[in-house]
Amino acid sequence: xxxxxxxxxxxxxxxxxxxxxxxxxxxxxxxxxxxxxxxxxxxxxxxxxxxxxxxxxxxxxxxxxxxxxxxxxxxxxxxxxxxxxxxxxxxxxxxxxxxxxxxxxxxxxxxxxxxxxxxxxxxxxxxxxxxxxxxxxxxxxxxxxxxxxxxxxxxxxxxxxxxxxxxxxxxxxxxxxxxxxxxxxxxxxxxxxxxxxxxxxxxxxxxxxxxxxxxxxxxxxxxxxxxxxxxxxxxxxxxxxxxxxxxxxxxxxxxxxxxxxxxxxxxxxxxxxxxxxxxxxxxxxxxxxxxxxxxxxxxxxxxxxxxxxxxxxxxxxxxxxxxxxxxxxxxxxxxxxxxxxxxxxxxxxxxxxxxxxxxxxxxxxxxxxxxxxxxxxxxxxxxxxxxxxxxxxxxxxxxxxxxxxxxxxxxxxxxxxxxxxxxxxxxxxxxxxxxxxxxxxxxxxxxxxxxxxxxxxxxxxxxxxxxxxxxxxxxxxxxxxxxxxxxxxxxxxxxxxxxxxxxxxxxxxxxxxxxxxxxxxxxxxxxxxxxxxxxxxxxxxxxxxxxxxxxxxxxxxxxxxxxxxxxxxxxxxxxxxxxxxxxxxxxxxxxxxxxxx
Amino acid sequence: xxxxxxxxxxxxxxxxxxxxxxxxxxxxxxxxxxxxxxxxxxxxxxxxxxxxxxxxxxxxxxxxxxxxxxxxxxxxxxxxxxxxxxxxxxxxxxxxxxxxxxxxxxxxxxxxxxxxxxxxxxxxxxxxxxxxxxxxxxxxxxxxxxxxxxxxxxxxxxxxxxxxxxxxxxxxxxxxxxxxxxxxxxxxxxxxxxxxxxxxxxxxxxxxxxxxxxxxxxxxxxxxxxxxxxxxxxxxxxxx
Numbered sequence: 058x059x060x061x062x063x064x065x066x067x068x069x070x071x072x073x074x075x076x077x078x079x080x081x082x083x084x085x086x087x088x089x090x091x092x093x094x095x096x097x098x099x100x101x102x103x104x105x106x107x108x109x110x111x112x113x114x115x116x117x118x119x120x121x122x123x124x125x126x127x128x129x130x131x132x133x134x135x136x137x138x139x140x141x142x143x144x145x146x147x148x149x150x151x152x153x154x155x156x157x158x159x160x161x162x163x164x165x166x167x168x169x170x171x172x173x174x175x176x177x178x179x180x181x182x183x184x185x186x187x188x189x190x191x192x193x194x195x196x197x198x199x200x201x202x203x204x205x206x207x208x209x210x211x212x213x214x215x216x217x218x219x220x221x222x223x224x225x226x227x228x229x230x231x232x233x234x235x236x237x238x239x240x241x242x243x244x245x246x247x248x249x250x251x252x253x254x255x256x257x258x259x260x261x262x263x264x265x266x267x268x269x270x271x272x273x274x275x276x277x278x279x280x281x282x283x284x285x286x287x288x289x290x291x292x293x294x295x296x297x298x299x300x301x302x303x304x305x306x307x308x309x310x311x312x313x314x315x316x317x318x319x320x321x322x323x324x325x326x327x328x329x330x331x332x333x334x335x336x337x338x339x340x341x342x343x344x345x346x347x348x349x350x351x352x353x354x355x356x357x358x359x360x361x362x363x364x365x366x367x368x369x370x371x372x373x374x375x376x377x378x379x380x381x382x383x384x385x386x387x388x389x390x391x392x393x394x395x396x397x398x399x400x401x402x403x404x405x406x407x408x409x410x411x412x413x414x415x416x417x418x419x420x421x422x423x424x425x426x427x428x429x430x431x432x433x434x435x436x437x438x439x440x441x442x443x444x445x446x447x448x449x450x451x452x453x454x455x456x457x458x459x460x461x462x463x464x465x466x467x468x469x470x471x472x473x474x475x476x477x478x479x480x481x482x483x484x485x486x487x488x489x490x491x492x493x494x495x496x497x498x499x500x501x502x503x504x505x506x507x508x509x510x511x512x513x514x515x516x517x518x519x520x521x522x523x524x525x526x527x528x529x530x531x532x533x534x535x536x537x538x539x540x541x542x543x544x545x546x547x548x549x550x551x552x553x554x555x556x557x558x559x560x561x562x563x564x565x566x567x568x569x570x571x572x573x574x575x576x577x578x579x580x581x582x583x584x585x586x587x588x589x590x591x592x593x594x595x596x597x598x599x600x601x602x603x604x605x606x607x608x609x610x611x612x613x614x615x616x617x618x619x620x621x622x623x624x625x626x627x628x629x630x631x632x633x634x635x636x637x638x639x640x641x642x643x644x645x646x647x648x649x650x651x652x653x654x
Numbered sequence: 655x656x657x658x659x660x661x662x663x664x665x666x667x668x669x670x671x672x673x674x675x676x677x678x679x680x681x682x683x684x685x686x687x688x689x690x691x692x693x694x695x696x697x698x699x700x701x702x703x704x705x706x707x708x709x710x711x712x713x714x715x716x717x718x719x720x721x722x723x724x725x726x727x728x729x730x731x732x733x734x735x736x737x738x739x740x741x742x743x744x745x746x747x748x749x750x751x752x753x754x755x756x757x758x759x760x761x762x763x764x765x766x767x768x769x770x771x772x773x774x775x776x777x778x779x780x781x782x783x784x785x786x787x788x789x790x791x792x793x794x795x796x797x798x799x800x801x802x803x804x805x806x807x808x809x810x811x812x813x814x815x816x817x818x819x820x821x822x823x824x825x826x827x828x829x830x831x832x833x834x835x836x837x838x839x840x841x842x843x844x845x846x847x848x849x850x851x852x853x854x855x856x857x858x859x860x861x862x863x864x865x866x867x868x869x870x871x872x873x874x875x876x877x878x879x880x881x882x883x884x885x886x887x888x889x890x891x892x893x894x
Contacts, residue, residue: 136893150866158854187890238883292879421890450700
């Protein structure tokens, strides 16, 4: 442990960058004060660039200059990662001859020089730049943000440096904080890579389309689960390995699966080909998705069960990209003996920026334990005045209302079938809109789901939408197990909709009768909570459809102008930012009038 | 463009190449649409914001048109053993939008850049419309896109005249030079990339085999399954 500066606030910047989902997070005196993904500022979805805009925003938010930082922590060890890339390429010799130049140019161009890049971009001395291991950053992101003093920890993703899955435990209290990773599974044996391989096989973009595989799985049956199990046999110590004859991700960047894989699962789907479940191919794709989902769940459950037995701890902190799989998370909660599962709002690589900063604070510098606020709202605030100015300039109907009137009015809008863009307060950190940058709609009719898919989100019909419900009413509509509300706090679990409500919650009930519900406590987003209550009084059901405020291929909106322009070119009917409400006078697509201008 | 017509006719004759080119055009148009939305978000001029928004919607619509036509063509084809050569350098789509750096440009320089980009695209798409006459549906797609490009070309010039009447010629020349410079950089980057690939491939086959043998033999000794995590890895100073 390094001794920190006495009697001064530690200011630590965490950074994740260069693979996908770059982000920066600032921790001062042990507490997060700012965290934002680069994509939300650059407006390039999944922006992997060095997150300069995010860093600048975090520092501005705290009124800091870079030289005032005590440490800058990068979320992984670049040279260790390079070692893995080089070793994997060598092991695949000579089949890796095509990927070798690409991998070397990719790594040596920028990624391995991160210490120099941070130092030169921020003007901080190299001695202040630290590195956590990738999975430690994941573990810290889950454990050090959870309201818990001791917990088992499970992290799983595609790959970090070498580790692809780790188990361990964390403890914190007056005697200090410790995160102990007990053991790991190493590349190329990876649950994340297994799932991503099927994502690519099913014609979806890797690191983006995994949600779609999970959504599609509900339409299929795990008829090919035994075949998938052959790809990922269990080892005698309770772990697993990948049978590399079926994969090519470790030898080439061109294709993730091998010809042998195709022999087993058939022709891969052309990304342009729609999935038609009425055809044999469509059903085969759905069955593939269901099969890999079932196998993933089985393996995770097995590992989680043994971790529960080994640690004897009732709480589990779960992180890494695999923790975005809400169906698996819910099964772990139901079947592994854990009382509560904590998945952070940003379990993917972006969250590692916050995890790395917290890890440095608590463990490297040994700073005393501080309670981390239990919400995801660490980004820029929305400026309602900006929205009012924009709407006035475009002669769109705009009103400023007090809180009560606005909420009442919005509830009426929703009850009348209008789609509402809802912006308030600070932007969410993480992939999910949890009530500050959301598109809200009535959850009752399937036509609403179809309308949102068609006119706003531009996405596949098989993908479900999520509901949001006040904590007090959650049990009425959703079959939540003990601990389910906690898992649903950041939309991290998929739970059954109670059968008697499925018809009235048709827009948010998936084909298998489940929903990825957000259970909202009043303290987390009071205005959305009030809106739910108001909507409940009008319709008898305080549940709304809540989807992220973005269009296809774009990141979630941040500023009012971004929400406004999204509202203008989509089927959103009403836009609310703070206390400002804008409705649509004319569609931007009616060119005639605009030409006159 | 005229001297290129026989070459374009040859390139666009092949149905699979036609389909794949349309698909890549769709991606460029969609990216361009997003950049224009970004421009609309950043400008303080309400008229420009409205026009950028219309322009972005047009680009999104073009992307949908190109993608839709491409899908129809691809569905009608039987799969080839080898992918067809695309020849993107000879018949590009709306080149230029992919080079946009919206955050770094003022409204005036962005308009100058857009004007030239749209003008070039209008000319190019008109040529593609003419050489795809044997595939009337594809030709129609180009015809529709050309109509919009003409509007884009005109509004960018008239707005440039409105906001920077005196600097207009200078801005247009600067934008022309910028396009040339970016083209040069693209070419040089591609060349450097190709040289790098050749050198690294040679190194791979000449220098790496002994290390590859070593790596393979150590891989065989590595047990599968759980690996204990060593305690020393929690030191944060090391990149290793």
